[in-house]
Amino acid sequence: MIDTSAFQGKKAAFFTLGCKLNFSETSTFGRLLSEMGVSTAGEGEVADICIINTCSVTEVADHKCRQAIHRMVRNHPGAFVVVTGCYAQLKPETVSQIEGVDLVLGANEKANLIQFLSEAWGGVKNGEALHRYHTQKTKDIKTFAPSCSRGNRTRYFLKVQDGCNYFCTYCTIPYARGFSRNPSIASLVEQAEQAAAEGGKEIVLTGVNIGDFGETTNERFVDLVKALDKIEGIKRYRISSIEPDLLDDELIEYCAQSRAFMPHFHIPLQSGSDEVLRLMHRRYDTALFAHKINLIKKVMPDAFIGVDVMVGTRGEKPELFEETYNFLQSLDVTQLHVFPYSERPGTMALKIPYVVSDGDKKLRSKRLLDMSDNKTHAFYERFIGYEAEVLFEKAARGRAMHGFTKNYIRVELPPSPDNDRLDNQLVKVKLGDFNHDKTALKALL
Template identity: 75%
Template sequence: MIDSSAFQGKKAIYYTLGCKLNFSETSTFGKMLADMGVVTAEKGERADICLINTCSVTEVADHKCRQAIHKMAREHPGAFIIVTGCYAQLETEKVSKIAGVDLVLGSNEKADLIQYLNDAFIHRAEGTTLHAFHAVKTKDIKRFQPSCSKGNRTRYFLKVQDGCNYFCTYCTIPYARGLSRSPSIASLVAQAEEAAAEGGKEIVLTGVNIGDFGTTTHERFIDLVKALDGVEGIKRFRISSLEPDLIDDELIEYCAGSRAFMPHFHIPLQSGSDMVLKLMHRRYDSALFARKIALIKRLMPDAFIGVDVMVGSRGERPEFFEACYRFLDGLPVTQLHVFPYSERPGTSALTIPYVVDEKEKKLRSKRLLAMSEEKTHAFYEQYIGTERPVLFEKAHRGKAMHGFTDNYIRVELPPSLARDAYDNEIMSIRLGGFNHDGTALKAELT
């Protein structure tokens, strides 16, 4: 039994680390608490509830999580501090011992956030404190927590899948989020329709391994895409990330002619060396990856293609990195998201003998980031002087307004031209030259 009166008037603050999926889930936590009467604390206000949604993809991420918890405890003394997310699942008891933490919820328990908080408030009312942690083993993470929200953003983020069955040698995500699972197509269409009714124009599909959608429901990702494409009111859909082996030709062909799925793909490569891909236990080779990219660009020449690349992984000898560099250099991709390899406890990558030192990782990262900058600049440059539809996002008063074209070119509208009425509107914009720092093209109203 939940006593909603215990929540009324309380103020909460939220801190999210990691991926778009985490941001989507934090937004849902915020909505759950708002429905109970909790308001978001304004800047400078002391919160009654602090929620930290954590990431554990690297040791740096773990460190940032601990820093965030300490900062919350310091800035909001006496607040009830809840920690959830991947770091909370992998290091539940360790996190619970951090000073100030009251409650740690693993991947299976976070859906019951309101019930756990309600119990905690009862304890406090009785003069006792609750200092607890809850997490089940990886094999017992079965629940799927729905999430379709935008928080303080313009775009909605719809969670279509969670967990992963791949167990790549370097990755802890399957241990943190459990095995692949997803809801029904019908339930996701209903959430998209609700977002449309609220005035949403764009939805980003999020998940851990989105292409694996339907493992638990015996449905197909392509059928989800087709169903969502028919949701009236939503003008744009984007797919946040798709494994190369799960991007089938039918999906690419459908997106090329769809009403609302944008010419925008994000595809994790991790390495362009077949030897390294084998060491990582990835389920494709460079030839398959190149063929998928070629098909996308043939059917959608304007497509923006982002690629994840990991450098300095165990076993990445210099000649393997050079093979990766040459492979990427020859691909018609738009942007590289470069991540230095981080040792993660419990992963099988630790058994691979060849180790790349930190200095070399930085050098390799620097080379790939320079390549990425060149590719992105060249992609943007070819659209200067053209007109594209742009969805603008709300800006702070007196600041430039930003938005994205259908093919994900970032566009900047100067403060003198920005209007509140442009927020969440899709407008035909003439693309000018680069802005002052080269991160966007200047918008020229037509």
């Protein structure tokens, strides 16, 4: 039994690092605490509870997590500090010993955040940190923590899957989040219907490897998409990221004629060299990837396509990077998300002998980022002068308001006292020229 009186009138502060899935889960933590009588601390207020949701995709991410923990402890003296997420799962004892940390929860335990928090909170004496941690081994991570939250954003994020069965040689995610698992289509439809009842108009489907949906329930991701598409209250859906080998042709063709799934895809490539893909233990080749891009563009010519690329991984000799560069140049994609390779302890990539220098990683990253800027600019430029429907998000007073078109073009409205009425509204605008920093097109009402 949880004593809710201990939570009444308390304030909580949150900090999230990493992927959209983490942000969705943090938002759910906030909602659960709110139901216990805990409010979110305002700017400059000292919180009673601090929740840090961590990432561990690179060594840089680990460093940022440690910095964030130190900063939260410093800014909220006396607060009960909880750390969860991927870094917490992979290094629980290390994290628990950081000054000021009271409780570390792994991937299996965060679903019971309130229970663990309630039990541990009573053990704090004289402001001394507890330094407790609770985690399970990867093979024992079984729980699925539901999450459908919007936090401070207009869009809802619906968690449809967790974990991964793909042991790519460079990646620690299966060790941090466990094996692939998912809830039922029926339960996800129920959550989406609740989001619609709350006034939500757009939902982003999130997960670790969402194309693997159905491992637990013997269902298919495309059938989840079809079921969600029937919920009239939701006007837009976006698929956050999906592996190319799990992006069925049937799914692409359904999205092209669906009521609410947007012409917007995010597909991890990682390398445009078949040799490097084999070293990474990826489950596709460049021919399959090109087929998926070409099919999307055939049935949805205006689709926005984002692509993840990793540079400087072990084994990526100069000529193999050139293969990646030329392959990406040949594809009709919109934006590249470029990540320099980071050595992760315990991964199979460390057995690959060829190592790329940090200097070469930076040069390769810059070349791909320059290509990305050119592709995104050209994509945006195509739509100047056209009408488009934009879902706007509330802006801070005196700041420009932004929103996105169906095909994920960022649109900007100049500051105006009347703009608040447009928050979470779908508005027809004419797309003007680029804004001052070329990150959006100006909207003409």
